[in-house]
Amino acid sequence: MAQRARRRILPGFGLSLGLSWFYLGLLVLLPLSGLFLKTFTLTWEHFWETVASPRAVAAYQLTFGASLVAALANAVFGLLVAWVLVRYRFPGKSLVDALVDLPFALPTAVAGLTLTSLYARNGWFGQYLEAAGIQVAYSWLGIVVALTFIGLPFVVRTVQPVLEDIDADVEEAAATLGATPWQTFAKVIFPSILPALLSGFTLALARAIGEYGSVVFISGNMPMRTEIVPLLIVTKLEQYDYAGATAIAVVMLTASFALLLAINLLQRWTQRRFEVRPG
Amino acid sequence: MHVSSLLLQKRTHAAAGPAVLRWLLIGMALLFLGIFLVVPLVAVFIHAFQKGAGAYLTSLAHPDTWAAIRLTLTAALIAVPLNLAFGLAASWLIARFRFRGRDLLITLIDLPFSVSPVIAGLIFVLLFGRQGWLGPWLAEHDLHVIFAVPGIVLATLFVTFPFVAREVLPVMQAQGSDEEEAALTLGAGGWYTFMRVTLPKVKWGVLYGVILCNARAMGEFGAVSVVSGHVRGVTTTLPLHAEILYNEYDFVGAFATASLLTVLAVITLIVKKYVEWRAHTP
Numbered sequence: 001m002a003q004r005a006r007r008r009i010l011p012g013f014g015l016s017l018g019l020s021w022f023y024l025g026l027l028v029l030l031p032l033s034g035l036f037l038k039t040f041t042l043t044w045e046h047f048w049e050t051v052a053s054p055r056a057v058a059a060y061q062l063t064f065g066a067s068l069v070a071a072l073a074n075a076v077f078g079l080l081v082a083w084v085l086v087r088y089r090f091p092g093k094s095l096v097d098a099l100v101d102l103p104f105a106l107p108t109a110v111a112g113l114t115l116t117s118l119y120a121r122n123g124w125f126g127q128y129l130e131a132a133g134i135q136v137a138y139s140w141l142g143i144v145v146a147l148t149f150i151g152l153p154f155v156v157r158t159v160q161p162v163l164e165d166i167d168a169d170v171e172e173a174a175a176t177l178g179a180t181p182w183q184t185f186a187k188v189i190f191p192s193i194l195p196a197l198l199s200g201f202t203l204a205l206a207r208a209i210g211e212y213g214s215v216v217f218i219s220g221n222m223p224m225r226t227e228i229v230p231l232l233i234v235t236k237l238e239q240y241d242y243a244g245a246t247a248i249a250v251v252m253l254t255a256s257f258a259l260l261l262a263i264n265l266l267q268r269w270t271q272r273r274f275e276v277r278p279g
Numbered sequence: 280m281h282v283s284s285l286l287l288q289k290r291t292h293a294a295a296g297p298a299v300l301r302w303l304l305i306g307m308a309l310l311f312l313g314i315f316l317v318v319p320l321v322a323v324f325i326h327a328f329q330k331g332a333g334a335y336l337t338s339l340a341h342p343d344t345w346a347a348i349r350l351t352l353t354a355a356l357i358a359v360p361l362n363l364a365f366g367l368a369a370s371w372l373i374a375r376f377r378f379r380g381r382d383l384l385i386t387l388i389d390l391p392f393s394v395s396p397v398i399a400g401l402i403f404v405l406l407f408g409r410q411g412w413l414g415p416w417l418a419e420h421d422l423h424v425i426f427a428v429p430g431i432v433l434a435t436l437f438v439t440f441p442f443v444a445r446e447v448l449p450v451m452q453a454q455g456s457d458e459e460e461a462a463l464t465l466g467a468g469g470w471y472t473f474m475r476v477t478l479p480k481v482k483w484g485v486l487y488g489v490i491l492c493n494a495r496a497m498g499e500f501g502a503v504s505v506v507s508g509h510v511r512g513v514t515t516t517l518p519l520h521a522e523i524l525y526n527e528y529d530f531v532g533a534f535a536t537a538s539l540l541t542v543l544a545v546i547t548l549i550v551k552k553y554v555e556w557r558a559h560t561p
Binding site: 010011012013015016017019020021023024027028029030031032034035038077080081083084085088090094096098099100101102103104105106107108109110111113114115117118124125148149152181206209210211212213217229230231233234237240242245246249252253256257259260264 | 314318320326368384404408437459460518525537540548549
């Protein structure tokens, strides 16, 4: 009711409503619907042939597989970094905290260039890894390294605030009742940060699936082996196969939207969980 | 709020477990960040200067590099103000009014984040490309969008679309509208109230959104790569220029260009940290 009264007092409703929807429609909705309209110009056989071709299937497997591994690595290390940043004091902590956002600020192409140079056969890391029989650049592992870099801040930044908000009372109560530090972590802390962890994991995963700039440099781009889905789309575009590029883009976009939906549901779950708690 | 959080830190510190475990965890976290963040960051500059400062400067002084810098700045100078205007309008709308389609609008604002950059480029190729919906009409009027500057600007606008709205909206929501209502009651006009009351209240959120938007606008690769056509010195932004040099085995040139973008990233991080610090100490 208060909202209704406010609506009459505050100006700019019509202007901001019109501007927001007009801009969103023109720049985002119209071009995106063009993509879906384009798929309708394809026959079902042609669509299926493109989307289910062995090369495309290999690209899906690689993209989703590598993204999953990278997002898992980010969940583990992101939780570790968030924990260390919230719970401990050490010299240079605020510098480290600022540095966590580097993958958001650094252009993906730069990340791709520098990671490739590090993990290539004669690179700083590559020469030792190569001697140990591990090939990173131009292989599946290189893609995972690039995607881990790109997704690094997501888990840290979703878990960090939740970890900061956990009441010390709860932990002390657990300790008083005889829980070991590990039990306190596993049974008290972990369940409360799990929604945020899942949310960060999903964000990192969604980002990794669409990632292009950092991966094209380090992957070597061999069809069937190290060709990710976004690259396959670019390749088809370069051959002027617009229909083929669109078909694969639609498959990918549908997968991304499913993930977006999952993110929203997870966030709602997280909010509900924490709204119940008093204070 | 402040005192209690300080208290919390002290108390959890005591319950943080044995010192060995503490330093082990800190060590592991720093090792991970060192390998994944610090070494790549340092490597950019070492590779850029591996043939000395002369080679570095020569490479930066090349006309194609300057053309790339100009195009990158142009794209950012168009994309950032437009997305800023949208971000402010959308934040005002969502934070201050309840209306039908509000939840949908909130969801749609984030949409460009869940679209692969390559697909962001593709949708504009499908609209404006030679075989696209508007292709024949554009060709008739001798207008070029794809493989030209307008396409690059459009792709940049799309990928940087959510940033300002995303950062300003929570700030505006948190602050409420009591001051605005007071100003309006005292006879201030709507526009005057927005500029003099609302904007100063959310300025740190705005600045935060703008620097993130700018970093992405200048650094975007995938979307711009699809619509650019890679015409050297004409449709290459800095990231694309670095890619071309790298593919021509001009590593010093590629890393020299990359070093400019890395400096931009470091400046972004510094400003971001400053804004966060200012926002928390009014």
